Every structure is written in C-alpha cells, then in structure tokens.
Amino acid sequence: MKILIVDDEPLARERLLSLLKEINGGYQLIEASNGLEAIEQVNQEEPDIVxxxxxxxxxxxxxxxxxxxxxxKPPAIIFTTAYDEYALQAFESQAVDYLLKPIRKERLEKALSNCSKLNKLQLEQLGRQNKEVSYRTHISAQIRGTILLVPIKDICCFLADHKYITIKYRKAGEIAETIIEDTLKSLEEEFANIFLRIHRNALIRKDKIEALQKQEDGxxxxxxxxxxxxxxxxxxxxSNVRKLMKS
Amino acid sequence: MSTIKNDSKLNTKKQIKNSSEQNSLFLPDFCSLRMVFAVVIIGQLLAFVLTLAPLRMDQQLWNDLALISLFIQWNGLMCSAVLCLLRPVFKHYSNQFVALSSYLALLLMITFLSELTFYIMEIYYLTDIISSASHWEFLIHNLLIGGIISALALHYFYVQHQWRIKIQAESCTKLQLLQARIRPHFLFNSMNTIASLTRTRPEVAERITEDLAELFRMLFRDDHEMIAWARELSLSEHYIDIEKQRLGERLTIRWEVAAIPDDAMIPALLLQPLLENAIFHGIEPEINGGSITVTGEFDKTQLKITVQNTNSKNLVHRQGNKMALANIEERLEVHFHGKASIICHEENDIYFAVVSMPYQTKNDM
Known part of the structure; x- marks a missing residue:
C-alpha cells in the first residue's frame, strides 16, 4: 500500500514517517509539503491513502x-491537524476521519485500517463549514485520470455549454482551454469578487475587461x-458591466 | 385591586426561568405552560397576602379570599395572554420600546378588567363587596397598585437580563483573553515538534521544552506585570526558537534592537503576540516563507519597537487575531496612561506594527 504524507512542516512529516515505519505494514511512503505538491504526487504515484x-x-x-x-479513483483521505476549531467541528459533523497532532501510533494504525473514501457531499459540507477558506486558489479538471490544476489568477473566463464549462486561461503566454464539470451559478457565488456574470452562459474576469463593442445586429x-x-x-x-467599467 | 401585583410577580418568576434562552428580548415567554403555572401560583399567594393584610379573622375572610382570588387570577391570566400575544411583535423592537409598550399594555388591560368587573358588579347589585369605594376609587386604586408593581417587575426583568448578558460576556472574555495572548495552534504545534524531535534529536527537544515552559510560566503570571527589556528579548527569542524548529528555513528573523537599554521596563510578553501575528500572516501562508525584522529605537525618553513582516499576497486570507492588538493596546493604557501607543500600517506589502512607550526603569516605578 502506498501512503502519501502531506505536511508543510518537515518535523511533522518526519514523525509520521517514523511512526508508519514502526507500524510495519509494508507501506510505501511518499511525501509532499503542500497541496500543490500533493496533487502532483497523486498524479504521478497514485497513492492509496493520503x-x-x-x-x-x-x-x-x-x-x-x-x-x-x-x-x-481518488485516494482515501485522512486529515491531520494540530488544532483547528472550525475544521474539527466540520469533521465531526461529517464523520470524516481525522487525526490530532501529535498523533498517537495506535490511533494512526486504527485510522489506516478502517479509512474510507470521502464522498462529494461530505466534502462540500467541509468546504462550507471551514470559514478560513472562502474560495479555491485553483480550478481542477480531470484529464486522462490525472488532475490538471488551473490557477484562478490565470483564468480569463468561464463559458457554459450544455453540461460542461469551458475555461479559457493563460498558459505560457498563450490562451489554453479546458473543460470542467461545474455550474456557473456556484462558480459565480464562489468567486463573486473576481468574476462577473455577463451572460446566462458567461462569467468573465473583472480586471481583464477592455471595451464594449456594439455589433451591427444589435x-x-x-x-x-x-x-x-x-x-x-x-x-x-x-448595466452591471457598465457600472463596473465606470468604477 | 390586586390584579397588577399579580402580574408583576408573575413576570419576575418567568424571567428567571427563561432569560437564559432569550438573549435579545428581556421579557420571558408568557406563552409557555410553566409561565402560566407560575402566574397562577403567584397570583394565589398574592390573594392570600391581600386577604390577610387587614389583620382580622371572621366569617367574611373566606368570602374575601374567594373574590380576590377570582379577580387576581382573571387579571393575571389576561395580562399574561396580552404579553404572550405581543411577543412576536416585540421581537423586532428595542428593549426600551418593549418595556414602555408592555407597561402601557398592562395598564390598559388592568383598566379594562377593572371596568368590566365594576360593570358586572353593578348589574348583579354586588357593589357592596368593595364596601364604600366608588367607581373611580376602585379604578384608580387598581391602576396605582398595578402601575407601581408592573414597573418594578419590568425593571427587575431588565436588570436580570443585563446581568445574564454580562455573565456570558465575561466567561467568554476570559478564554479570549488567553487566546489573544497565545494561539492554541502554537501550543499543539510545539507539542508535535517536540514529539518529533524526541526521536531524532533529543537534545533539541529538551531545549524546546525548556523554552516552552519558560514562555508559559510568564504567560500564566499576572497579565499586568512589567519586566526588563533584556528579559522580554530573551523570552521572544525563546519563542522564535520554537517556531524556527517548526518552520525551518522559511522563517528568517533579524533583530536590530541594540539601541534599547536592557533595563527599560515593558509589559511582559508584549512582543510575542506581534511576532506570532507576523508568523501567522507573513510566514505560514507562503511556501517560501518570509522574513521578520524587529527594530528598536531609543531617544533617551521614548522607546520605539517596530515589528515588520512581508505580508502574504496569497488569495486565501487568514482570519486575523484582532484580539491580540486590542489586548496590547489595553495593557499599554494600563501602564502608561495614554503615553504609549501601538500603530499598525501596511506599506508596499510590508506590514508594520509600531509600539511606542516612555522609557522607565525599575526605579521609576
């Protein structure tokens, strides 16, 4: 079994590594020091547990x-935290697995033996209850079983088309496109201060606005x-667009 | 005549039972069964008092008791009903408005019931029950007693309500006060650091434990203690030492405080919350960390200590610890009575917290 340890503090990772070695479950251990690295590792290594x-x-x-x-096929997630009131409340209400640091060996063993996969509903609730995370820093798309991350700061617009949403974003000086499954409504709510709705099927980045152009057909x-x-x-x-352009 | 008394007492009792659930509205819930029961019981006790008050013992006593009880219960229940019906309306108004309008409503109800009673007594030729009192005397007596007692009761409810709010606020502040001075995260993270170091580098674990002990020993002392700058500096260094273990290369700190005399007295652990804020906002959210600079200036009368850190530009902003700054402000005020200050500002993504205070040595205090 492959386990990915994600923690920004080297000492915290070190301790988990040695605890897991002691448990001696023949685990293959890999590390990441933040969320971005974690996703990279998941893409490359496909761990069973994070x-x-x-x-x-x-x-x-x-x-x-x-x-x-x-x-x-997402890995099973076990959260670890030293102290986080909001998160803990969220975990408890959603019955999500979590470990409190410093983590006890027995507790870790138990969590590993009966960890289950999170479901989408639990996750949404977690996001909602955690007050410190108001919106995501990236948008993710699945491409051939791996995760593609697009930083919010690079996104120009979201365009809805039937079931999917196309994102246009800057990538190495060019405009790239990718498709995600989401709704414009939820994106609009989440990123209300960065993006503006200009059409039933379009959400654009406010600071990219250049000019309005009236076409011949009106x-x-x-x-x-x-x-x-x-x-x-x-x-x-x-009128919303005009208001924004004036200010 | 006793109607009004009945009401007020009822109110009182209700208030005690219900106010903990009702923080906004100071009046208790007169719709509840418990409250109605309390109204009945207290009304009856009041009827006993009023019957026994004239100090006599004859056949008439039992008749009086029956009639007074009837009148009181009637008034008590009707007044409760009025307050119950008005409750949904009251919720939207300030307590001052509620107090005034419920008082008026009670007086109106008492007037109405007194008039009705008098009318009924006249129809059935029962006016001799209230002996010689005329119509107006009957009404005015009832209103006077009712007015006084309703006012006392409403006042009592209000005071009770305020007291409860205060108790709640106080119990809250004590916890917040401790958290304002040190974040729980820090304690648990340090414990985790120690747990990890114990395996690999026991001698460092030992040192960190000592640092932590010293920091917490000072933290649990009197909030308003003053210590010499030399000691404050060493405490701050212990704190940074602990955080450095956890954050490693990401945390760099420069101390430029040689100008400050070692014997200058400052409020204990003044610097630590500022350093903690700097780490929380400037270092932790950044993958590559950041740097903190502590500068000290001294011009023979005035000390100026500046903590500056690079402010994280990360989209996800963390909830700040406003309490920490408020707490420092308060402590400066207690010691220096307006002669010290803390000012925070941001300039080109650098955050500054500047504390200024007069120079005092132990002998000056």
Missing amino acids: LMDIRMPGMNGLEATQHLMIID RVLLKLKDLPEGIEVSRRHL
Whole structure:
C-alpha cells in the first residue's frame, strides 16, 4: 500500500514517517509539503491513502482534497491537524476521519485500517463549514485520470455549454482551454469578487475587461485582454458591466 | 385591586426561568405552560397576602379570599395572554420600546378588567363587596397598585437580563483573553515538534521544552506585570526558537534592537503576540516563507519597537487575531496612561506594527 504524507512542516512529516515505519505494514511512503505538491504526487504515484495536513501554504489541505476528489479513483483521505476549531467541528459533523497532532501510533494504525473514501457531499459540507477558506486558489479538471490544476489568477473566463464549462486561461503566454464539470451559478457565488456574470452562459474576469463593442445586429460584445474575439453581453447584465467599467 | 401585583410577580418568576434562552428580548415567554403555572401560583399567594393584610379573622375572610382570588387570577391570566400575544411583535423592537409598550399594555388591560368587573358588579347589585369605594376609587386604586408593581417587575426583568448578558460576556472574555495572548495552534504545534524531535534529536527537544515552559510560566503570571527589556528579548527569542524548529528555513528573523537599554521596563510578553501575528500572516501562508525584522529605537525618553513582516499576497486570507492588538493596546493604557501607543500600517506589502512607550526603569516605578 502506498501512503502519501502531506505536511508543510518537515518535523511533522518526519514523525509520521517514523511512526508508519514502526507500524510495519509494508507501506510505501511518499511525501509532499503542500497541496500543490500533493496533487502532483497523486498524479504521478497514485497513492492509496493520503495523510493530509489542513493548514499549509500555497494550497491548504481542504482545497487539495477538493481537487483530488474529481478523479475517478481518488485516494482515501485522512486529515491531520494540530488544532483547528472550525475544521474539527466540520469533521465531526461529517464523520470524516481525522487525526490530532501529535498523533498517537495506535490511533494512526486504527485510522489506516478502517479509512474510507470521502464522498462529494461530505466534502462540500467541509468546504462550507471551514470559514478560513472562502474560495479555491485553483480550478481542477480531470484529464486522462490525472488532475490538471488551473490557477484562478490565470483564468480569463468561464463559458457554459450544455453540461460542461469551458475555461479559457493563460498558459505560457498563450490562451489554453479546458473543460470542467461545474455550474456557473456556484462558480459565480464562489468567486463573486473576481468574476462577473455577463451572460446566462458567461462569467468573465473583472480586471481583464477592455471595451464594449456594439455589433451591427444589435448585440454587444465585451473585449477582454488576451481574448480578442469578444464575448456576448446579454441585455440583462449590460448595466452591471457598465457600472463596473465606470468604477 | 390586586390584579397588577399579580402580574408583576408573575413576570419576575418567568424571567428567571427563561432569560437564559432569550438573549435579545428581556421579557420571558408568557406563552409557555410553566409561565402560566407560575402566574397562577403567584397570583394565589398574592390573594392570600391581600386577604390577610387587614389583620382580622371572621366569617367574611373566606368570602374575601374567594373574590380576590377570582379577580387576581382573571387579571393575571389576561395580562399574561396580552404579553404572550405581543411577543412576536416585540421581537423586532428595542428593549426600551418593549418595556414602555408592555407597561402601557398592562395598564390598559388592568383598566379594562377593572371596568368590566365594576360593570358586572353593578348589574348583579354586588357593589357592596368593595364596601364604600366608588367607581373611580376602585379604578384608580387598581391602576396605582398595578402601575407601581408592573414597573418594578419590568425593571427587575431588565436588570436580570443585563446581568445574564454580562455573565456570558465575561466567561467568554476570559478564554479570549488567553487566546489573544497565545494561539492554541502554537501550543499543539510545539507539542508535535517536540514529539518529533524526541526521536531524532533529543537534545533539541529538551531545549524546546525548556523554552516552552519558560514562555508559559510568564504567560500564566499576572497579565499586568512589567519586566526588563533584556528579559522580554530573551523570552521572544525563546519563542522564535520554537517556531524556527517548526518552520525551518522559511522563517528568517533579524533583530536590530541594540539601541534599547536592557533595563527599560515593558509589559511582559508584549512582543510575542506581534511576532506570532507576523508568523501567522507573513510566514505560514507562503511556501517560501518570509522574513521578520524587529527594530528598536531609543531617544533617551521614548522607546520605539517596530515589528515588520512581508505580508502574504496569497488569495486565501487568514482570519486575523484582532484580539491580540486590542489586548496590547489595553495593557499599554494600563501602564502608561495614554503615553504609549501601538500603530499598525501596511506599506508596499510590508506590514508594520509600531509600539511606542516612555522609557522607565525599575526605579521609576
């Protein structure tokens, strides 16, 4: 069995490593020091269990878990934390496995033997109850069984199309696209201060707005930096766009 | 006449039982069965008192008791009903408004019931029950007694309510006060660090345990103790030593405090919460960490200590510890009465916390 230890503190990882070696379950042990690294490791190594710290720089444990859950065969997650009131309340109400640091060997053994997979509902509730994480730092997409992370700061717009949403984002100076499963409504709520709804099927980044262009057929297009082709603005949302452009 | 007394006492008792559930509205819930029961019991006791008060013992006593009880119970229950019905309305108003309007409602109810009683007595030629009192005397007596006792009762409810709020606030602050001075995270993280070091580097684990002990010993002392700068500096260094084990390379700190005289007295552990904030906001959220600089300036009369840290630009902002700053402000005020200050500001992603205070030595105090 392969176990991934995720913690930003080297000493905390060190201790977990030695505890796991003592348990002697023939585990293969790998490490990551933040959420981003954890996802990379999951993509490459496909661990069975992840011991996930919650407070980490870059990307915290709860967000990393959210991204991990989009793949078809996500690893089982056991959260570890030293003290985190909100998270603990959330864990208890959702019956999610967690370990309190300093972790006892017996407790760790028990958690490993009966860890179960998180379900999406539990995860959503966790995100909602954790007050420190207001929104994600990345959006994740599943590509051939691995997780692709797109930093929010690189995203230009979300375009809805039937069941899926297309993200257009900057990648090495070019505009790339990827498809995710989500709803514009929830994205709009989560990123209300960064993105603006301009059409029933479009959410654009506020600080990329360049100009409004009236077409001959009466439609209004919004030009964005990096996106010369423009995106249609519906009449309902036009006043919001104008208001934003004035301020 | 006794109607009003009945009410007020009822109110009192209700208040005691219910106020813990009702923080916003100071009036207890008159719709509850318990409250109605209390109204009945207290009303009856009041009827006994009023019957026995004139100091006599004859046949008439039992008649009086029956009539007074009837009148009181009637008034008591009707007044409870009014307060019960008004409760949903009261919820939306301030307590001052509720007090005034419930008082008026009670007086109106008493007037109405007194008039009704008098009317009924007239119809059945029973006015001799209240002996010589005229219509107006009857009404005014009832209103006076009712007015006084309702006012006392409402006041009592209000005081009770305030007292409860205060108790709750106090129990809350004590915990917050400790947390304002040190985050629980720090304790548990340090324990974890020690647990880890015990295996690999027992001598470091030992040193960290000693640091932790010293820090907590000072923390549990009087909140308002003053210590010499030299001691404060060494405590702060112990604190950084502990955090450095945990954060490793990510934490760099520069001390430029040689200017501050060792004998300057400052409130104990003034610096530690500022360093903790700097770590929490500037170092922990960044993968590559950051740096903290502590600068000390001294101009013979005034000390100035600045803690500056790079502020994390990370999207996910952490909940701050405003309590820590408020607590420092308060402690400075207690010691220096307006002559000391803490000012925080941000400039080009660098966060500054500047503490200024007069120079005092142990002999000056």
